[in-house]
Amino acid sequence: MDDGSLDFKAAAAAQAWSLPIEAVNPAQAHLFAADAFWPIFERLRKDDPVHFYDSDTYGPYWSITKWDDIMAVDSNHQVFSSADGIVLQTLESKIEQEKRPRGSSFIAMDPPQHDVQRKTVSPVVAPSNLAALTPLIRERAGEILDGLPIGEEFDWVEHVSKELTAMTLATLFDFPQEDRRLLTHWSDMFTNAPGHGPAKSWEHKREQADACFARFTELWNERVNAPPKFDLVSMLAHSPETRNLPMVDFHSNVVLLIIGGNDTTRNTISGSVYALNKNPGEYDKLRANPALIPAMVSETIRWQTPLAHMRRTATQDYELGGKTIKKGDKVLMWYVSGNRDEEVIENPNAYIIDRERPRQHMSFGFGIHRCVGNRLAELQLKILWEEILPRFPQIKVVEEPRRVHSNFVKGYEQMKVIIPARN
Numbered sequence: 001m002d003d004g005s006l007d008f009k010a011a012a013a014a015q016a017w018s019l020p021i022e023a024v025n026p027a028q029a030h031l032f033a034a035d036a037f038w039p040i041f042e043r044l045r046k047d048d049p050v051h052f053y054d055s056d057t058y059g060p061y062w063s064i065t066k067w068d069d070i071m072a073v074d075s076n077h078q079v080f081s082s083a084d085g086i087v088l089q090t091l092e093s094k095i096e097q098e099k100r101p102r103g104s105s106f107i108a109m110d111p112p113q114h115d116v117q118r119k120t121v122s123p124v125v126a127p128s129n130l131a132a133l134t135p136l137i138r139e140r141a142g143e144i145l146d147g148l149p150i151g152e153e154f155d156w157v158e159h160v161s162k163e164l165t166a167m168t169l170a171t172l173f174d175f176p177q178e179d180r181r182l183l184t185h186w187s188d189m190f191t192n193a194p195g196h197g198p199a200k201s202w203e204h205k206r207e208q209a210d211a212c213f214a215r216f217t218e219l220w221n222e223r224v225n226a227p228p229k230f231d232l233v234s235m236l237a238h239s240p241e242t243r244n245l246p247m248v249d250f251h252s253n254v255v256l257l258i259i260g261g262n263d264t265t266r267n268t269i270s271g272s273v274y275a276l277n278k279n280p281g282e283y284d285k286l287r288a289n290p291a292l293i294p295a296m297v298s299e300t301i302r303w304q305t306p307l308a309h310m311r312r313t314a315t316q317d318y319e320l321g322g323k324t325i326k327k328g329d330k331v332l333m334w335y336v337s338g339n340r341d342e343e344v345i346e347n348p349n350a351y352i353i354d355r356e357r358p359r360q361h362m363s364f365g366f367g368i369h370r371c372v373g374n375r376l377a378e379l380q381l382k383i384l385w386e387e388i389l390p391r392f393p394q395i396k397v398v399e400e401p402r403r404v405h406s407n408f409v410k411g412y413e414q415m416k417v418i419i420p421a422r423n
Ligand code: HEM
Pocket: 074, 106, 107, 108, 118, 125, 256, 257, 260, 261, 262, 264, 265, 268, 301, 305, 306, 307, 310, 363, 364, 365, 366, 367, 368, 369, 370, 371, 372, 373, 374, 376, 377, 378
């Protein structure tokens, strides 16, 4: 029974420790959905930190599971290229992808193209723009919270996490606010395999992707001949580095920004409520001292690790941890494991909101691809909690959340909560 029950978790743990090491496969989406994958990474960090596995679903790939080795890969883009993709694709989705013209977003590029395209959009998350966004995010967070039912069960993911992040993302794109939940919907369509989340089939995914691309093509056409404005579509349509790119590349950058600006922050928002419920002593600390909010946000980002891994491809043979990674091999940096590396982080499985160095985590990656939106993510979380604490003494998680079926997006599909009372 793979439902996250204790029996299932115990069986998964026993298997993780008893399999011959060469048979250990960390990329099993159903184990992530059941929160039962942790022992695999404990085993790999201990017994085989640079690990090779040839999977029927994904083909062969390396798993890097310790902090220092992940840093070595992430900060060496000459040897570990992003140009062949940054996630572990199933063989089935690769076949599907090859049926259609394919673009590239800058997360899946190396210098120099990566650098110039990243520069094109980064002003949207510059400190001055974050300062300008702050009152808007605060007002929206307040409105969302004031609209929540008291004493009644509801889904926190749906009503808070998705709502706030969709509003922010719509502002960044200057996408009509009334249609903002289309962004969330498309994000879920892109990240889910058929049969999971809202994606029913490959055809359904294709249809929805086409609808998204048609809508963004319209926005591009409106903005390309209008005076430049300060939104992501205008930036991409006007910058000399991106305005002449094929439409498929624009679409790929849209997908990157939709997923980057949405899923990750959404899952951290849900993760913060979940983690504080699992650790009531930490929730007490936070209530007693709201100055801990920024540290709590960082600790949640580490503890949650909203993107479990990023992938690279070796451009040459390379020795790591006594193994030879061959040119062309796929290499996964498992941030979710690096963040629990007991040699670097003290008591790494514990959620402790007043750690000495709360920003010591690898959830945003390192090197030239380090998350461009990291300060915006932190800002949304910080503001939301600054607005929650004076309103509600408690947000109670009433049952185990339903988790995303993915070894990449580590998050929550649904989390039922109840707010017993207002302050
Ligand atoms: C807690 C929230 C977030 C997490 C955990 C997260 C995580 C990451 C990670 C792991 C990477 C790749 C790092 C690497 O390869 O070294 C990344 C890149 C990126 N993220 Fe985020 N992200 C978050 C929020 C955001 C937000 C709010 C935005 C958009 C506004 C965003 C936009 C991007 C973009 C555009 C890239 C590509 C950067 C590049 O290739 O240079 N992310 N993010």
